[in-house]
Amino acid sequence: MSQKTAAPDAATSAKAAKAAKPTAAGGRNSLARLGPLPWIGPCIALILLVVVWPVAEMVLTSTHKISGLGIDFGFNGLGRYQKLFSDARLGTVMTWTLIWTVLVVGFTMVISLGLAQLYNQQFPGRKYTRWALIIPWAASVIVTSIGFRWMLDEVAGVLNRMMLDLGLIHGAENWTGDAAHAKPWLIFVAVFVSLPFTTYTLLAGLQTVPGEVYEAARVDGASSWQTYFRITLPLLRPSFLVALVINLINVFNSFPVIWGMTQGGPNTDTSTSTVFMFILGQTDVGESAAMSVVNFAVVIVMVLLFLKVSRWNEES
Template identity: 70%
Template sequence: MSQHSPSPTRGAPPARTPRRRGRLGPLPWIAPAVLLILFVVLWPVYEMVRTSFLRISTSGFVRGSAGLDKYRKLFGETDLGHVLLATVLWTVAVVGLTMLLSLGLAQLFDQRFPGRRFARWALIAPWAASVLMTAIGFRWMLDRTAGVLNTAMTNLGLIDGPRDWLGDPSTAWPWMVGVAVFVSLPFTTYTLLAGLQTVPAEVSEAAKVDGASAWQAYRRITLPLLRPAFLVGLVINLINVFNSFPVIWGMTQGGPSSDTATSTVFMYQLKATDIGESASMSVVNFALVVLLVLLFLKVSRWNREES
């Protein structure tokens, strides 16, 4: 009896396809972050833009479309030019002083000296406290009738009588800049300190052996290597200070009138009379922040590797 060979299978099973999870790649892992961005960032931006084209009563009821009327009204505000100029000067002053002082503090804390750990802990205090609480504390310190500063300066004979430090824009602005720098120093200093600690000590020592002075080694070696951390601190400070609200609102509420208001505070002031106009100011603010960051990244050549 002849032996029959096994008949070939007619329908061989197809090659196993990759699992669906594999086809999705990293999407399951980044999906929560994407959803968070959609609902926390993009959705409020959409609502902000939509509200700027509506007529809304102060009680919150929509009265219909306003078209571009709210933008026309905004750009017709007599205080807008002053507020925008004040915002630019405020941002430049606070960010410039913060970066300069933080660079010096980071360099100091990178050295070994007695009490360094305590000094580092002390620097965290303005960061740990609420910014609004800090601003209100300084406001009471500068109060005309019950402020500690007026009492001390009067007793020392430095001033003839109590002064309204926050009621006059010429004295209110320097104090607000000082408080803003005070609360911005911890984060920026620690950012630069982290960058300094990644700079190899051997590189600076080799430069000194080759005859470079300490300043030349710092300027030509340390600062270029510190550039990534410096740019991170600078960009974050630009955004935070430009959008700063608690310091100014806690100390002067933008007054008198809008003399000490930045664009963010001015936006909040407009909310009391016209929500649509306030939303249009928010859109302008958002556009200015995006433009500011893009211009800065282009000027600093963030994405260009140094040769």
Template identity: 70%
Template sequence: MSTSTPPRTADRRVHAARRPAAPGPGRRHPDRPAGSRPRSWFRRLGALPWIAPSVLLILAVVVWPVVEMVRTSLRRIDTSGADLGPAGLDKYRKLFADPRLPDVLTWTAVWTVAVVALTMLISLALAQLFDQRFPGRRITRWALVAPWAASVLMTAIGFRWMLDQVAGVLNRVLLDLGLIDSAEAWTGDAAHAKPWLIAVAVFVSLPFTTYTLLAGLQTVPAEVYEAARADGASRLQTYLRITLPLLRPAFLVALVINLINVFNSFPVIWGMTQGGPNADTATTTVLMYMLRSYDVAESAALSVVNFAAVIVMVLVFLKVSGWKEADR
């Protein structure tokens, strides 16, 4: 009788000897690269752990206040802060029945358009100036930062003192020069106060806008201008066909941020006139603050209207300006 191992059994033993042993605890699988580990649940989350703090911050700082604002506008809240129950849309009806609202809305639109337009035009000129080389350029750039570094409310109060009818330096200078016969109350009525409010708002908006446009100008390659000069383009043609199109992304960013900031601006008007006299210089943001003294829910209703107006205004602007094309 032959004692030799059957062929199939021998083949199985050979394959078993060649097959790598199952990795035990602490042993690496032979088919897995050195240093790799099994895909854990943490890796399956992808980028979520990294963006989670930002998402939580947005929820806490933006979403939750908006939800509370909408909820408050639908409640009855007395001056002591006690919640007296649901009010439905009564506060919105009361808000739109306020006789001051039409004039406030008109002034808000004029204020926003005037401040943003003047800021963009002056900032564009200043950015072009600071993009050139001239003696003292560094000092003038530093000087432009001053209105930005200082508190906006402090700047507004400083201008209010300067325009004061009794102790204001402006009246003293104009009287000494013989330009006026008597001291003027520059912030005492809306006709005199509104131009000064616009001027101060432009003054505090210039630094950010100028530096944004200056950053955009400095990204334009010098080779583009050299090619334009080689093709015989004039300075005006170069500016209109090269500089402005390449500056468009920075221009749109500055414009959108200015629209939001100016529409929601509070310190300039409150620091100089407190919305007076008789709410004649109040924007919707200032009126919202004035309403909180005797009806918190109505103030919240105006906050909701302001929030919706900003969203619609920005969306319409981005749609009209074709901002997606500017990113290409």
């Protein structure tokens, strides 16, 4: 009796195993049809959460009239944009933003290229100078900016004290009290805090250049300048473009340096578009959101134009 019962059980198990194989294969095929989606899905979700959603909210907010206290007076269409573009301060702010971006990025790239070239050489103490370069990067930008503001203070600033002692000035200067004095210092501090990232990016690019290329150039009789302009710079192009694009975006959107040193003043004379956006938000959130949309559009257009002109995806 037990033998007869065991036989059907074995047959049933075999049938179940056969039926399970297509199911498992079907599950694997379904997963394969999804391709890389299970792997990139979390990244897409994160982008939607931290980029797309805030941008959508920003655009929606710019169509509402909202007071500085957060009171929403309802849909206002393009009213906030009309108010923004009729603001007499906007032209001055955008002009200074353009000058600020070009000068800070330009000085940063030129100085960083020289520093990267220096740090790519062998010399005593190179390791320690590389460490020292990290300090402006490791410190908070707002803390660095406030430190420079106190250094430039008219009453307690160390710069005035030193220059008075050396007889370079006859009276204490208010270095951040007016735009003419403040703007050069703002550019200096912005370049100072931008150098570490840019220098290390270019240094990484320099260290990927094969030594055999330089050996071949020397054998062919190329001079140092010919080697630099015809070999080093072309091979450094990918790293240079990455550093340049990231600096353009960061400097254009920079807030801590200007806010920490002058808060955009006096009036709005040292305000870039990002600082101006924050100032507008204290009285009109809708207009501030409109300024944010303008900033976002300018950054996108600026980067696309740069990539188009630089032909970033073409081989050297």
